[in-house]
Each structure stands twice: as C-alpha cells, then as structure tokens.
Amino acid sequence: MRRLPLDRPLDVAFFVSHDGASGTFFRYHNLARGLVNRGHRVTVHSQSYTNSRTNAVREEDGVRYVVPARFPGNRWISFDANPGNILRRQLGSIARVARADVYHLFQPFANAAWQWRRVRRARRGDGGQFFWDWDDLWAGGRILPENARGLNRLTLRLIESLEHRLPALADAVTTCSGFLARLARERGARETAVVLNGLWPELCPPRVESRRALGLREDAFYLTFLGWTPDEVSWCFQALERLLPVLPAARLVCCGYIPEGELRAHPALADRVDVLGDVAPEKAHAVACAADLGLLPLAHTPFNESRLPIKFAGYLAAGLPVACSEIGEIAALGRQLRGVLFAPPHREGWVLSCVDSALAVARNPGAYKPERQALLRLLDWNAIAGQLEEFYLRPRAGGTISPRI
Numbered sequence: 163m164r165r166l167p168l169d170r171p172l173d174v175a176f177f178v179s180h181d182g183a184s185g186t187f188f189r190y191h192n193l194a195r196g197l198v199n200r201g202h203r204v205t206v207h208s209q210s211y212t213n214s215r216t217n218a219v220r221e222e223d224g225v226r227y228v229v230p231a232r233f234p235g236n237r238w239i240s241f242d243a244n245p246g247n248i249l250r251r252q253l254g255s256i257a258r259v260a261r262a263d264v265y266h267l268f269q270p271f272a273n274a275a276w277q278w279r280r281v282r283r284a285r286r287g288d289g290g291q292f293f294w295d296w297d298d299l300w301a302g303g304r305i306l307p308e309n310a311r312g313l314n315r316l317t318l319r320l321i322e323s324l325e326h327r328l329p330a331l332a333d334a335v336t337t338c339s340g341f342l343a344r345l346a347r348e349r350g351a352r353e354t355a356v357v358l359n360g361l362w363p364e365l366c367p368p369r370v371e372s373r374r375a376l377g378l379r380e381d382a383f384y385l386t387f388l389g390w391t392p393d394e395v396s397w398c399f400q401a402l403e404r405l406l407p408v409l410p411a412a413r414l415v416c417c418g419y420i421p422e423g424e425l426r427a428h429p430a431l432a433d434r435v436d437v438l439g440d441v442a443p444e445k446a447h448a449v450a451c452a453a454d455l456g457l458l459p460l461a462h463t464p465f466n467e468s469r470l471p472i473k474f475a476g477y478l479a480a481g482l483p484v485a486c487s488e489i490g491e492i493a494a495l496g497r498q499l500r501g502v503l504f505a506p507p508h509r510e511g512w513v514l515s516c517v518d519s520a521l522a523v524a525r526n527p528g529a530y531k532p533e534r535q536a537l538l539r540l541l542d543w544n545a546i547a548g549q550l551e552e553f554y555l556r557p558r559a560g561g562t563i564s565p566r567i
Contacts, residue, residue, distance in 0.1 A: 165555070165556075165557040165558070166263050166264070166289075166291060166554055166555050167263065168555060171201045171202045171203055172197075172202045172203070172262075172263045172264055172551070172554065173202075173203050173205075173260070173261070173262040173263050173264070174194075174197055174202055174203065174204045174205070174262060174263065174264040174266065174554075175204075175205050175206075175207060175259055175260075175262040175264065175265050175266065175281075176190050176193075176194060176204060176205070176206040176207065176266050176267075176268060177206075177207050177265070177266070177267045177268065177274040177275075177277055177278040178190055178206060178207070178208050178268045178269070178274055179208075179209065179241070179242045179268075179269060179271040179273055179274045180208060180209050180210070180211040180232075180241060180242070180273075181208045181209065181210055181211055181227070181229055182211045183443070184390055184418075185390065185472070186268055186269055186297055186298075188359070188443070188472045189268070189295075189297055189338070189359055189472065190206065190268045190295070191206070191222070191223070191225065192360065192362070192543045193357070193543070193546070193547055193550060194206060194223075194225040195223045195224065195225060195543065195547075196543045196544050196546060196547020196548070196550070197547050197550065197551065198223070198224040198225055199224075199544055199547065200544075200547055200548060200551055202551070203226075204225050204226065205225075205226040205227075205228060205260070205262075206225060206226070206227045206228070207228050207251075207259060207274070207277065208227055208228070208229045208274075209229060209230050209231075209232060209247060209250070209251060209273060209274075210229050210230065210231050210232050211232060211241065212232070213231050213232065214231050214232050214233065214234055215231055216231055217229065217230050217231050217254075217256045219256070228256060230250045230251060230254065230256050230257060231250065232244075232247055232250075233245075233246025233247045233249070233250055234246065239316070239317070240314065240317040241273070242271035242272050242273045242274070242317070242320075243271075243272050243273075243316060243317040243320050244273070247273045248272055248273045248276055251273050251274065251276065251277040252276065252277060252280055257277065259277070259281050261285065261288055261290065262290055263289070263290050263291070263554075264290065264291055264293060264554050265278060265281055265282065265285070265290055265291070265292045265293070266292075266293040266294075266295060266336075267292075267293070267294045267295065267328070267332075268294075268295045268297070269295070269296070269297065269298070269300075270296070270300060270301075270321050270324035270325045270328060271321070271324070272320045272321075272324065275324050275328065278292070279331070282331070291333045291334070291554070291558065292331070292332050292333050293332055293333060293334050293335070293336060293554075294328045294329065294331070294332040294335050294336070295335075295336045295337070295357070296325070296328075296329075296335060296336070296337045296338075296342045296346060297337065297338040297342070297359075297469070297470075298465065298468055298469055299325075299341075299342065299345070299464055299465055299467075299468035299469075300321045300322075300325060301318060301321050301322035301325050302322075302464060303463070303464045303465035303468055304465050305317075305318050305321065325349075326349055327349075329346040329347075329349040329350050329351035330349065330350030330351065330352075332351065332352075333352065333353070333558055334351070334352060334353040334354065334355070334553070334558065335351040335353070335354045335355075336354070336355050336356075336357045336550070336553070337354060337355075337356055337357070338356065338357065338358065338359055338468075338469065338470040338491065339356060339467070339468055339469065339470055339490055339491035340356055340491060340494070341467045341468045341490055341491070342468050343355070343356050345468075352558075353558065355549075355553045356491070357546060357549065357550055357553075358470060358475075358491070358495070358540070358541060358546055359470045359471075359472050359474070359475055359541075360475055360541040360542060360543040360545075360546045361475040361476065361478065361479035361537065361541050361542065361543065362479065362542075362543055363479075363534075363538055363542060364447060364479055364480075366447075366450075366451035366480050366481055367451065369451065369452055372448050372449075372451040372452035373452045375448060376415075376438070376445075376448060376449065376452055377436075378413075378415060378436060378452055379413065381411065382411050382412070382413040383409055383411045383412045383413070383454050383455075383520070383524050384412075384413050384414070384415050384452060384453040384454050384455075385398065385401070385402060385405075385412065385413070385414045385415070385453065385454070385455050385456075385457055385520065386414070386415045386416070386417075386449055386450060386452075386453035386455070386456055386457065386477075386482075387414065387415075387416045387418075387421075387456075387457045388416075388417055388418055388446050388449060388450065388456070388473045388476065388477070389418045389419065389471065389472070389473045390418045390419050391419070391471070392419045392421065392424075393461065394459035394460060394461055394509075394512075395416075395419060395421050395424055395459075396421075396424045396427070397457075397459040397509055397512055397513055397516075398414060398416075398457050398459060398516075399414070399421075399424055399425065399427070399428045399431055399435075400428075400509070400513045401457070401512075401513045401516040401517055401520070402414050402428075402431055402434060402435075403428060403430070403431065404513055404514070404517045405516075405517045405520050405521075406434070408517070408521065409520060409521060409524055412434070412520065413434050413435070413436065414431070414434065414435045414436070414457075415435075415436040415437075415438065415449060415452070415453060416435065416436070416437050416438065417437075417438040417439065417440075417441045417445070417446055417449050418439075418440065418441070418446070420437055420439050420440075421437065422437075425437070446476070447476070447479070447480060450476060450477055450479075450480035450482050451480045451481070451482075453480075453482055454482075454520075454523060454524070454527065455482065455483055455484070455485055455519065455520055455523050456473070456477030456480075456482045456483065456484040456485070456486075457484070457485055457486075457516065458471060458473060458474060458477070458484055458485065458486035458487065458492075459486075459487060459505075459512050459516075460486065460487035460489050460490070460492075460507055461487070461507055461508065461509070462487075462489060462507040462508060466487070466489050466490055466507065467489060467490045468490065469490055469491070470490065470491040470492065470495070471492075474486065474492055474495075474496075475537075475541050478499065478501060478502075478532045478537055478541070479537070479541075481531055481532055481534075482501070482532070483501040483502070483503060483519075483523055483527075483530040483531065483532065484501065484502055484503065485503045485505055485515070485516045485519040485520070486502065486503070486504065486505065487504070487505055487506070487507040487512060488504040488505065488506065488507065489507040495540070498536070498540060499532060499533070499536055499537065499540070500530070500531070500532055500533045500536065501530050501531060501532035501533075503515075503519040503522075503523075503530065505519070
C-alpha cells in the first residue's frame with residue numbers, strides 16, 4: 163500500500179496549460195495558496211500566454227511559478243495544441259521538474275498533459291503520486307464537434323483523447339462536480355474526490371463606497387454578471403427588460419466578457435447597462451460588493467452539468483445573493499446555503515424566476531444575505547486545501563473510490 167510521507171511538508175508540482183489569470187487559474191492558484199498556508203511547497207509548471215522570448219521563474223502568494231516562453235503560431239492553432247508549445251514544455255533547462263511527492267495535472271490540455279506524462283514515465287518508481295484535476299467537460303461540452311473547424315478539429319481530438327485516457331493514467335482524479343467524478347470512474351479512474359471551488363474570507367466595504375469607486379449609480383438596484391462564459395449572458399438582458407416595468411431602478415453591471423452583440427439586440431437597455439470589461443480580480447470583487455443580486459444563468463447542457471463556476475462562490479463571498487440555475491454541483495451545494503435563489507435551467511423559466519428573485523431581494527434584502535459562517539464552513543479555500551491534503555495523504559492500494567471531500 164503506497165502512502166506519502168506524513169512527517170514533513172509535501173513537495174507538490176502542479177501542471178497547467180498557461181498563465182492567463184482567468185477560469186481554472188482561480189482554482190489551481192487558490193488550491194496552491196491553501197496548501198502553502200498549510201506548510202507545503204508548491205511549484206506551478208505553466209507557460210506564458212503572451213511572452214515568446216523570455217522564460218520566467220517567479221513567486222506569487224508564496225507559490226513558485228516556472229513559466230517557459232510561448233512558441234509563435236498560436237493565431238493558427240490552439241495554444242495548448244501548438245507543437246512548439248508542447249516541445250518547449252518538454253525540452254530545455256526550465257522544463258526540468260524537480261522530484262515531488264505529488265504531481266497534479268489540471269485540465270486535459272496537451273502542452274501540460276504531455277509534460278506531466280513525461281515526468282510520470284521518468285519518476286514512476288520514485289514514490290510520488292500522480293493526480294489529474296478535471297473541472298470542465300470540454301469535448302462534447304464546452305467544445306461541440308459541429309463547431310470545430312480546420313485545426314480546431316485537431317485540438318478537439320487531442321482534448322477528447324486526453325479526457326478519455328487521463329482518468330486511468332492518474333493514481334487518483336479530483337473534480338469540481340459529482341458529474342465529472344462519475345464520468346472519470348466510468349473511464350477507469352481508480353479513485354476520485356470532488357474538490358469544490360471556494361472563496362477567501364474577504365470583507366466588503368459599504369455598498370455606497372464600492373459604487374462611488376466604480377462610478378456606479380448610488381440609487382440603482384444593480385444586477386451583476388461577472389465572468390467570461392458568454393453562452394447565456396443574453397438571459398440577463400431579457401431579465402432586465404422584464405424587470406424594469408415593476409422595478410424602474412434596476413440596472414445591470416457586467417465585467418469580464420464584453421457583451422456588445424447581446425446589448426445591440428436590446429437597444430432599449432443601452433443606458434441601463436454598465437459594461438466594465440476585463441478587470442483585475444480585486445475589481446471584480448468590488449463589483450460584486452457594489453451589486454444587489456448576482457446572476458448565474460446556466461442552460462441544461464453537459465458542460466453546465468460538469469461545472470462549478472468560480473463566480474458562484476465569488477458572489478456569495480461578497481455577501482451577494484445569487485439567482486442561479488438549479489443544475490450540476492450548484493444544485494446540491496446551493497441547498498445548504500442562504501442567499502441562493504434557484505431558477506430553471508432554461509431561458510424562459512430562468513428569466514421569469516430571476517425577476518421574482520430580484521423583486522424579493524429588493525423588498526427584503528436582509529432575508530437573502532448569505533450567512534458567513536456557513537459559507538466558510540463549506541467553501542473556505544484553506545479548508546478545501548486541507549481536504550485536498552488529506553486526499554493526497556490517503557493510502558492507495560488501487561481500486562477504491564472516495565466520496566466528496
């Protein structure tokens with residue numbers, strides 16, 4: 163029976179596709195921060211999304227980052243499938259990976275996955291353990307075969323192959339949802355655990371201060387949409403249209419994805435929407451602190467079944483109630499938390515339910531304010547990192563399945 167050492171800090175190596183501060187960055191970086199807070203050493207092996215000449219080694223929040231330069235040609239082929247990027251992760255002094263206790267790959271992207279597999283072949287007998295983290299269904303989920311054209315078909319085939327093979331290659335698989343944990347077991351995972359996307363216990367300034375700092379109107383009832391997944395953002399505009407006749411003070415503030423096309427389809431809302439665009443994480447938190455109701459529309463798709471969007475906990479961390487689709491891991495998690503207002507995972511039902519939720523919050527905001535202690539008990543990144551540490555240290559004989567941790 164194999165087990166990692168219990169008498170010293172762990173050396174942990176994370177493998178990720180690139181250093182862009184969006185999406186899965188907020189999963190692996192915060193897990194790494196939590197592990198560092200528990201005394202472990204974490205190195206993230208990444209790749210520069212913007213720099214084609216300079217390799218870098220840096221530290222952020224106590225986490226060491228090793229970042230080779232990118233290779234040209236990413237306008238023609240997906241960054242993660244670019245053969246030059248894959249080779250740069252395999253060759254050269256900066257690509258060397260020191261011996262670790264844990265080698266944890268995030269997402270099914272070739273440039274990181276092939277580096278992880280190369281290390282796995284070289285270090286298989288050294289006592290380290292190899293994990294894979296799956297936090298989105300990509301092939302047949304985020305990327306549909308009918309939408310893949312030209313070289314994107316190659317990318318899709320690579321991702322699909324990795325999503326089918328990695329569960330059996332890893333000693334254990336972590337996921338953000340029961341949906342993906344079940345799918346990983348069907349594909350040969352020896353052991354799985356659901357590791358949630360969490361929050362840091364940040365406090366918000368008074369709402370009026372946040373609004374003044376952002377240039378938002380102090381007397382409005384603000385709905386907000388944060389993030390980069392645009393598939394259902396048009397639902398937010400429809401909800402605002404339905405809400406205005408009964409709540410004239412309603413407005414919408416968006417950051418992350420810029421919804422220009424969706425807004426053009428609703429010209430009557432042009433002066434009712436504040437679009438802040440791409441902002442730093444601290445400013446996104448300030449937007450949530452300034453709003454009255456967070457919006458999280460999710461259609462009933464395999465992709466959304468597989469997810470636990472980072473902004474779900476982000477809204478709640480700001481003390482903001484959230485109107486969200488009752489789907490996937492959110493459906494189970496939200497029932498344990500105050501301030502989660504469920505809506506059906508289809509357009510018309512979600513829009514109508516969102517209007518009802520907004521009116522309820524406008525009438526009695528205190529009744530829907532998230533309860534801080536319950537949030538921290540379930541979603542504090544430090545606690546989640548402790549659960550991940552426990553999963554790393556668990557003895558492994560193979561063939562067992564762990565529940566949600």
